[in-house]
Amino acid sequence: MKPLMLQGHERAITQIKYNREGDLLFSSAKDVTPNVWYSLNGERLGTYNGHTGAVWCIDVDWKTTKFLSGAADNTLRLWDVATGVEIGNISSNSAVRTCSFSYSADLASYSTDQAMKQECEIFVVDARDDESFKSSAPILKMAVPDSKVTSLIWGTLDHTIITGHEDGAITQWDLRTGKSIESVKDHQGSINDMQKNRQGTMFVTASKDNTAKLFDVDDLSVHKVYVTERPVNSASLSPIYDHVVLGGGQEAMDVTTTAAQAGKFDARFFHVIFEEEFARVKGHFGPINSLAFHPDGESFSTGGEDGFIRVQSFDPSYKDFRFDY
Amino acid sequence: MKMHNKDMIKSSWADQVEDQSEKTTLPQPKVEQHGNSKIITEYRWNKDDKKEKVVRTYKIERRLVSKTIAERKTWPKFGDSRNDKPGPNTSTTIPAEEIQMQFMSGKDGDKVEENPLDKLKNVNMNIKCRNCGGEHWSFSCHLKGTGLVIEDKKLVPEKVIEPEKNTSTNRPYIPPSAREGATNTAGKRDPYGRGYDEVPAIRIENLSESTSEADLSELVSKFGQVARIFLASNKITGACKGYAFVNFKAKVDAERAIKGLHGYGYDHLILNVGWSTNNYNKTSY
Numbered sequence: 001m002k003p004l005m006l007q008g009h010e011r012a013i014t015q016i017k018y019n020r021e022g023d024l025l026f027s028s029a030k031d032v033t034p035n036v037w038y039s040l041n042g043e044r045l046g047t048y049n050g051h052t053g054a055v056w057c058i059d060v061d062w063k064t065t066k067f068l069s070g071a072a073d074n075t076l077r078l079w080d081v082a083t084g085v086e087i088g089n090i091s092s093n094s095a096v097r098t099c100s101f102s103y104s105a106d107l108a109s110y111s112t113d114q115a116m117k118q119e120c121e122i123f124v125v126d127a128r129d130d131e132s133f134k135s136s137a138p139i140l141k142m143a144v145p146d147s148k149v150t151s152l153i154w155g156t157l158d159h160t161i162i163t164g165h166e167d168g169a170i171t172q173w174d175l176r177t178g179k180s181i182e183s184v185k186d187h188q189g190s191i192n193d194m195q196k197n198r199q200g201t202m203f204v205t206a207s208k209d210n211t212a213k214l215f216d217v218d219d220l221s222v223h224k225v226y227v228t229e230r231p232v233n234s235a236s237l238s239p240i241y242d243h244v245v246l247g248g249g250q251e252a253m254d255v256t257t258t259a260a261q262a263g264k265f266d267a268r269f270f271h272v273i274f275e276e277e278f279a280r281v282k283g284h285f286g287p288i289n290s291l292a293f294h295p296d297g298e299s300f301s302t303g304g305e306d307g308f309i310r311v312q313s314f315d316p317s318y319k320d321f322r323f324d325y
Numbered sequence: 326m327k328m329h330n331k332d333m334i335k336s337s338w339a340d341q342v343e344d345q346s347e348k349t350t351l352p353q354p355k356v357e358q359h360g361n362s363k364i365i366t367e368y369r370w371n372k373d374d375k376k377e378k379v380v381r382t383y384k385i386e387r388r389l390v391s392k393t394i395a396e397r398k399t400w401p402k403f404g405d406s407r408n409d410k411p412g413p414n415t416s417t418t419i420p421a422e423e424i425q426m427q428f429m430s431g432k433d434g435d436k437v438e439e440n441p442l443d444k445l446k447n448v449n450m451n452i453k454c455r456n457c458g459g460e461h462w463s464f465s466c467h468l469k470g471t472g473l474v475i476e477d478k479k480l481v482p483e484k485v486i487e488p489e490k491n492t493s494t495n496r497p498y499i500p501p502s503a504r505e506g507a508t509n510t511a512g513k514r515d516p517y518g519r520g521y522d523e524v525p526a527i528r529i530e531n532l533s534e535s536t537s538e539a540d541l542s543e544l545v546s547k548f549g550q551v552a553r554i555f556l557a558s559n560k561i562t563g564a565c566k567g568y569a570f571v572n573f574k575a576k577v578d579a580e581r582a583i584k585g586l587h588g589y590g591y592d593h594l595i596l597n598v599g600w601s602t603n604n605y606n607k608t609s610y
Contacts, residue, residue: 001426005419008405023394033405038398040388042418047404064397084403269426280427310421318426 003283004042006309008035013303014056015290019064022295024081026067027309028055034069036081039294039301042311046084050077057098061105066127068108070096076110078133088133090125094118098152098163101127103200107139109161111149120148122163124175140178151194153203156217164191164205170220184220186213193234193290204244206232212246214272226270226277234290240297242272242323247288247302267291267302271323278323283310351376361385383412452498460498526555526570527579528601533592536565545571548585549578570601 009029016027018039028034033047034055053073060067060081067079072095078088094115101108108127114120124140126132147167155162160181161173168187171180189208196203196217206212212235214224226235232248249265265287266280286305293300299313351368358364363383371377390398402409406417455463529541538556545551552574557566573579579600587598 043413
């Protein structure tokens with residue numbers, strides 16, 4: 001495969017996300033401007049200028065009209081995808097760590113960091129139009145006293161929110177009561193990323209404890225465990241095959257203090273059911289911070305601590321590959 | 326006479342070319358289209374004020390996409406990209422080098438991370454630790470860094486727990502094929518029955534630090550078919566540690582290589598070449 005390298009960021013990539021059809025790829029980094037790219041040829045469509053801090057999280061709605069970004073400048077901003085114009089801005093008391101549209105994108109939820117005396121909170125806001133977004137009174141506000149939220153997704157039929165926490169816990173929140181329904185602690189380290197499968201019935205976590213696990217969206221039971229020897233920063237399920245790709249590597253802070261062993265920054269492909277690794281793709285020279293399968297399953301993208309995004313289209317050898325069992 | 330000379334120099338063709346290049350403007354960019362490919366030729370000044378020709382070849386693909394995607398394709402660029410021309414901007418989009426997906430064969434995915442020194446262990450060599458005299462490399466000695474050195478052999482603990490060894494005794498290593506109960510069909514001459522042990526390795530010493538495996542293979546392949554080359558190199562920097570082992574397919578070639586390379590000046594050093602195994606055919610050299 002001949003990857004495309006997208007060099008639009010000056011600092012480490014924090015998150016990349018495809019829109020529903022997969023023709024656009026959104027990216028954010030620890031610099032202040034999220035970017036949007038055409039995924040087919042790597043052409044940059046535009047940048048969303050306005051943030052003044054590292055952008056931690058991004059999301060795009062179902063129709064690719066609205067784009068959400070949360071940053072360390074204590075704001076959550078809503079943008080018009082097509083023009084890059086800011087159409088909403090909510091201030092919070094600490095950095096916005098995670099954000100996510102509901103399936104319909106009528107609602108959006110975000111969480112803020114624990115800082116000084118400010119505790120971690122999850123908010124649900126109305127994202128239907130500018131007016132409701134700007135009215136800044138959240139529909140729901142849930143305090144998270146113990147461990148801060150590091151990843152967030154919406155549950156089945158937008159009835160629940162599922163959050164992954166710094167201590168490895170995963171909690172399901174009921175939106176009607178604003179209380180937690182269920183909480184499991186199957187990970188020992190911070191949950192860096194959660195991504196649902198195409199059907200929305202399961203999600204895969206990526207944790208600092210060197211594992212990725214496959215959970216059921218509704219009862220949070222663990223189905224499968226994928227073990228590596230480095231922290232996992234992101235994991236994504238293939239929409240067409242029983243494959244899951246894991247990205248990670250040594251923690252950025254340890255890279256300079258340990259021997260530079262090659263091959264720890266690969267994207268690693270596991271079989272979802274047999275939990276076995278079957279392929280690797282090299283490329284980055286820093287840990288992979290975020291990765292995503294294209295919604296058609298024919299390519300995938302990775303964003304690394306090195307500031308590059310790599311768009312890789314699979315060769316026929318990948319499609320011909322049959323897992324031996 | 327002098328004047329004449331000056332005129333001669335001024336009208337030299339080299340000056341003319343240079344003068345011209347300073348005066349002329351850049352040619353117009355050219356766009357050619359042949360079937361499915363589009364070739365854009367542009368000219369620009371590089372940092373030495375020299376003209377540069379940039380040729381880019383694009384493949385044009387037609388795809389049937391949904392209306393929404395087609396509409397998004399027509400959106401004007403915005404933000405930092407608003408001044409970009411149609412098509413990928415070379416400052417933000419770079420085609421990367423061709424890479425291959427590496428498929429794991431077999432069940433064990435960790436086989437990829439193989440210690441190159443493990444290969445050496447299979448060769449019939451006497452590995453002896455300088456610290457404690459155990460059968461491991463000095464750098465992997467359990468006493469390394471503790472400051473303890475055992476002078477008296479009796480002080481060596483009988484049951485040393487070695488992470489890479491199954492046996493806890495100090496017996497010399499016996500490969501599985503030569504152990505009791507193993508079926509050895511390779512004949513009696515060679516108790517180990519290994520392909521490259523039949524022709525012992527030659528040891529090349531006093532190599533320079535910059536020697537690479539390719540250099541070495543170029544050097545030794547003159548003498549015959551090479552079965553295997555091991556170049557000891559620093560794991561981190563990749564620099565050569567100064568010695569290497571080479572297995573030839575035929576013993577004659579190995580002997581010729583020793584004769585030919587011993588005392589041979591390579592890089593700036595004089596090579597020292599001999600048989601690697603201390604118990605094999607020492608008389609020949």
